[in-house]
Amino acid sequence: MIAVGPDFELPDEDLEFRFKRSTGPGGQHVNKTDSAVELRFRVHACAALKPETRDRLCRIARKRISREGVLIIHAQRFRSQERNREDALARLAELLREAERPPAPRIPTRPTRASRERRLSGKKARGQRKQGRGRMRWPSDDG
Structure with missing residues (x-):
């Protein structure tokens, strides 16, 4: 079990670790050790997640x-596999803590008088511009 919060733990069977060679500089050591970690967490298969938390997590980490x-x-980030494993778990725990927090409620606001006037004057200008696109009426066309 991995503790994410004070009252939330994640079962080990929902996590899968894959180890591979890290990219970047490191000399001869980097070519022969699998220090990079890929943590795979099945979001939809985890029974420990509440549906609201699962939805927020999918929205936060959709990419x-x-x-x-x-x-x-x-x-x-680190040269040792163990530190990279801890880093991956810490990042997953941070994502889950963020998903646990409910979003702040939206506070409805009223538009200011100036913004209403700008909106209406913009609408009027667009209407006049479109009116000017119509067929031209010449004084001799009356007949």
């Missing part, structure tokens, strides 16, 4: 979720 509903986090 990181595959078509199959798997959240993928790449961690290769």
